Amino acid sequence: MHVIATAGHVDHGKSTLVRALTGMEPDRWAEERRRGMTIGLGYAWTTSPSGERIAFVDVPGHERFVTTMLAGVGPVPAVMIVVAADEGWMPQSAEHLAAIDALGVRHGLLVVTRADLAEAGAARDQAAAEIARTGLGQVEAVTVSGTTGAGLPALRDALDRLVARLPPPDVTAPVRVWVDRAFTIKGSGTVVTGTLPAGTIQVGAELRLGGRPVRVRALQTLKETAETVAAVARVAINLRGVDRDEVARGMALTSDEWTLTDLVDVRLHGAAARTLPREPVLHIGSAAVPVRLRPLGDDTARLVLTRPLPLHIGDRALLRDPGARRVAGVTVLDVRPPELRRRGAAAARARELASGTPDAAALLRRYGLIREHDLRAMGVSSDAEPIAADWLADPPHWAALRHRLAEEVRRHAAADPLNPGLPVEAARSALELPDRRLVDALVEPPLRLGSGRIHGPGGTALPPPVADAVRRLRADLEKEPFRAPEAGRLAELGLTERALGAAMRSGALLKIADGIVLLPGADAEAARVLAGLPQPFTVSEARRALGTSRRVAVPLLEYLDRGRVTVRAEDGRRTLT
């Protein structure tokens, strides 16, 4: 499907043309028909000669309804500009064209209608010249009469050619439907309609309305029920759990890949920043939001929105000065711009923005670390490999963090030699990292992770008094490897709980149970000795073979049980496995 908006001066025959092309009534309200004038947006559709479905969003031409006109054109990729042969180019012809140009619409068709009333040549030439000066360039022109039907077959063919030139939509793109209507259907609840310019919506999907999650209960496109609707399409979305008064034109229904923001930096098209009013209205999609404008450079500005909108970097929008009826196009350059606090920050920011729309590399440079999801929510994708989970890192920033981590580990070991490993959580907070997994990813040789701590290359060295006590203890144990020192001996050597813990972590001693330490390898040696006994064996037999006391033999055998070196039978006797 394709969606085309109409545009043009009041009474020039837009609705008559849509009616003639589709057989449907775009002026839905009694008041519109009574006054012979479009007030709200109209919707109608048809099938083109080549079989393409084309939906029209018919806009009002009256100058009082420009905001409605912008809501109609905003989300739509192509326009049909309608000019009456008998009136020619008029103020709202120009105003609509300027808005279409500012919004960055690049595809269009000129239709000169009411050709039964006047010769169309002059109107066509002027309109074509005006359009050619904009981003639309040279467009195809068709002369018709909406009343007699003359020229309509040629118009249908021209529409076919227009839609054939439209770029194919990305059906996997993030979803954003600007609401153009919201109403209630008895028994179903709230329904919103809009144009789906990219992406795909499914029944049951969770979308966001402003900041809040909502669920798609049912879908229709052109009055037909559907399970899935892919772009480009007109959609009617029945929402679960949303009251009619909670949703209105100008809100957007989105997937979660958008940044809801009330602060953006933009590039201006067609107007210098300082010539713009300080309080214009920002129009994007069907939204019209008053903003405060602060010029940054000649063609860049910061906008503070009076309500947040879901935006992407690269979004096109329009600033309008309602008083002067002037418009300027904008391209969103940043949806999470840095604060401007210091003197000169605005000028520095302007220089930054002058270098173009920030890409993934530029954003990575700014944030240092950013989640892929957050980057996507800014409308930017990156092919960089995540460094942990979905975290992306700016390479120089990452290298600096790694350097700082090594430094922190070294400092910690120097400050607390009995406890040299830096706990991962302490490292996370020292480096102000938002996710523990980043710390794990930063640890690389010669740093190593062990029991929730990060050890440095020199982290296993014990302070001299402890090392000396351990040496003396080892000398005792080398003579009698299973005679674990008594509490008195440990106290005599100055081996407190903390010192023993450090010795254990450094690998100088092996802890069998609380208060029982042996040399590393004592467990394997015990297994060797016990293998010489007739199997199974009792605790006493083991104690004698090992040359130790029950105080050591019992916990040592239990230690071996835990390591599946020995198996204990019901009667307490053990067998080596």
Ligand SMILES: Nc1nc2c(ncn2[C@@H]2O[C@H](COP(=O)(O)OP(=O)(O)OP(=O)(O)O)[C@@H](O)[C@H]2O)c(=O)[nH]1
């Ligand atoms: N003779 C003649 N009259 C036309 C033609 N097209 C439209 N009209 C008449 O022009 C008047 C305005 O037509 P609309 O189609 O309502 O114009 P519009 O552009 O939709 O007007 P707005 O939506 O209010 O901006 C109506 O009275 C139509 O009958 C045409 O091709 N020939």
Ligand SMILES: [Mg+2]
């Ligand atoms: Mg109309």
